[in-house]
Amino acid sequence: MTEPAVLPDSLAEIQEGFLELGERDRLQLLLEFAGELPALPPRYADHPSLLEKVEECQSPVRAFAEVEPDGVHFYATAPAEAPTTRGFASILTQGLTGLTPEQVLAVPDDFAMTLGLNRSVSPLRLSGMTGMLTRAKRQVREQLG
C-alpha cells in the first residue's frame, strides 16, 4: 500500500457537490441520492451476497460489487424506511460503477467522512457507508483472485 490513495473523478464530483452546500442542504442532497438508488436487476435476486443480512440496529442494507468486463458494478438494495442507507448506497453505486478494479481498491477508506456530513449525519452513521465501501473493496479483491 505505498501508492497514494486517489479519488476517482466520479467520487470527487460527488464530494464536491456535498462540500459546496451548507449543512442543511447536504442532508437534502443525500435524500436526493436516496431517491436515485436504482432497483436491483432481477438477475441478482438470488445473488449469494444478498444473504449477508444485517440485523438489529443497523438498517438491512444488502450490497455487493461485481467485476465485469466493462469495469466494476456496485449493486445495493435497502428499504424505503432507511433513506440514509439508501443515500450512501446510491453514492457508491454512482461513484464506483464503471471504475476499474484498481481504481476501486484505491478509493480512500475514509471517503464517507470527507463529504461534510459528520455533523448533520454523525460519524457513527457514516461508519455504515464506510462498511459498505470496505465490503465492496473486499469483494473486488476476492474476484481478482
Next chain:
Amino acid sequence: MPAPLDPTPRIAEYAHPDRLVTTEWLAEQLAAGNVGTAQLAVVESDEDVLLYETGHIAGAVKVDWHTDLLQPVERDYLDGAGFAALLAERGIGRDTTIVVYGDKNNWWAAYTAWVFTLFGHEDVRLLDGGRNLWVAEGRELTTEVPTPAAADYPVVERDDVTFRAFKEDVLAHIGHGPLVDIRSPQEYTGERLHIPDYPEEGVLRGGHIPTARSVPWATAVAADGTYKTRAELEGIYQEGGLGITGDDDVVTYCRIGERSSHTWFALHFLLGLEKVRNYDGSWTEWGNAVRVPIVAGDQPGEYAA
C-alpha cells in the same frame, strides 16, 4: 393544560395510562387541529436521520438522537441550556404534552422520551406502535415541515441520578437488584460482537454483566409493535417471569441505551416500577472497560463480592 388522555381500555390498565396513546387518539387530535399547539407537540425520533424528511405525521417536529440530543464531542447529553434551546426552538413549552414516535419499533422515540424525562419534562407520551403502525394503517404523512413559533422553555438541570445509571452505579448494583439485558441472545452470550464489515460501535469483549437476565426488548411488544397488555408485561418481568417486585432497584441496558429505553419505559411507566434506571453507556462501554466483570454464555452468572 395537558392534552386529554387516551381512553382506550388497554391503555387505561397500565400503571400510568397518561404515558401512552394510540394512533387513533393521535389521528383524532390531528383532525381537531390540536397538534403543534402550545398544548400538544408531536416529535419524531428515528434511527435514520433522513426518514422524517421523506414524510412525517402532519405537524410533527424532528428531534435526532445523534445531532440534537448528544453532544458532538463528549459522550453525554446536552445540558440544561441546550435542552431549553432545543425545545423552545421546536415550539415546546414546559407544560406542553409531547407525543414521541419513531422508526424501528420506537427505539429512538423511547430514548428521546427517556432523555426528556431526565430533564423532568412532565408530560411525555409514546405513540404506541410508532411510525410503523401509523404507516401500516395507511394514515397520512406529509413532507411539509412545520415552523412553530418559538416557545419559552426554562433551563432545568438534567437529573442523572433517578433514571440514569453510570458504569460505577452498575458495578455497585451487581448483586443488589435485577439487571435486565435486552440485547439479542447472541449478544448476551458473547457469541456475536459486531456484524462483519459493519464496524459500528466497536466492542472488544462479548458477554453480559454478571447476574443480568436476558429479556430481548421485542419480548415486550405484540406483532404490530404496540406494547403488550399490562397483564402480559407483568408475566414477563414480574411474577411468573423475572420476578421483579415493586421494591426492586432495576437497571436496564443494551448496546447504546436505545433499545433498553424501550424496556425502561415499559417497566417504569407501564408497570409502575418506581426505581428503574437505564444504563446508557451499555455494552459499548462495559465491553470496552478495563477490569469490569463479564460473564460469557447463557447463564446470568454469580455475583462475586
